[in-house]
Amino acid sequence: MDALLGKWQVIKEETVGMEEFLKAAGLPQDVIDLYTKLDYTVSTEKEGDGYKTHIVMEGVGEQDYTWKFGEEFEYAAIDGTKPKLVITKGENDTIVESYKLEDVNREWNVTRSIEGDKMVAVTASKNGQMTQKLRKV
Numbered sequence: 174m175d176a177l178l179g180k181w182q183v184i185k186e187e188t189v190g191m192e193e194f195l196k197a198a199g200l201p202q203d204v205i206d207l208y209t210k211l212d213y214t215v216s217t218e219k220e221g222d223g224y225k226t227h228i229v230m231e232g233v234g235e236q237d238y239t240w241k242f243g244e245e246f247e248y249a250a251i252d253g254t255k256p257k258l259v260i261t262k263g264e265n266d267t268i269v270e271s272y273k274l275e276d277v278n279r280e281w282n283v284t285r286s287i288e289g290d291k292m293v294a295v296t297a298s299k300n301g302q303m304t305q306k307l308r309k310v
Contacts, residue, residue, distance in 0.1 A: 176287045177268060180216040181307035184291070190303035197300035198279065204252045207233075211251070214310065248272065 188209075195205045212231040217224055223241040230236070233251050240246055240260055248258040256274040263269040263284060270283040281298035292307040 174262065174266065174268060176266065177285055177292060178217050178219065180214055180310050181292050182214045182310045183212060184306045184308055185212060187306040188304070190301065191305070194296065194298075194301050194303035198281075198298065199277075200252070207251065215307070 192205060192209055195208055200208075211233065214229045216227045220239060223239055225237065225239045228236045230251060236249065238246065238248065240258075243259065243261055245257050245259045247255050249255055254274055254277075256272040256279075258273075259271045261269050261271070265286065267284050267286040270285070271280075272282070273280050279298070281296055283294055283296045285292055285294050287293070290309065292309075294305045294307065296303050296305070
């Protein structure tokens with residue numbers, strides 16, 4: 174987990190499959206456009222017996238949340254939805270973010286791992302998957 178801490182910048186040109194994934198999930202085109210153009214940084218630090226994550230989304234705003242492994246909390250997505258989120262430790266030093274948006278029966282997972290000097294975030298659902306890479310800044 175320690176390798177995933179710190180500040181990470183998305184590498185937009187290394188994102189694979191985002192538009193297809195979002196279309197398959199049934200999101201409207203304006204939301205797809207918002208996500209595909211999004212440039213962001215994510216910072217996660219240890220705080221007490223939990224963690225604090227700070228996200229800066231260029232042109233959209235900032236977001237903070239605190240969390241503990243295995244405890245559900247509500248996450249405010251940039252499209253205005255509020256899925257429930259549980260973060261757990263996965264295999265091989267990964268973390269898994271499990272999202273559930275019950276009112277539209279949508280679930281997805283994001284698995285974060287380190288490959289070389291990059292964080293790899295694979296988002297998967299019954300509709301397929303997409304991959305984003307981030308570099309430490």
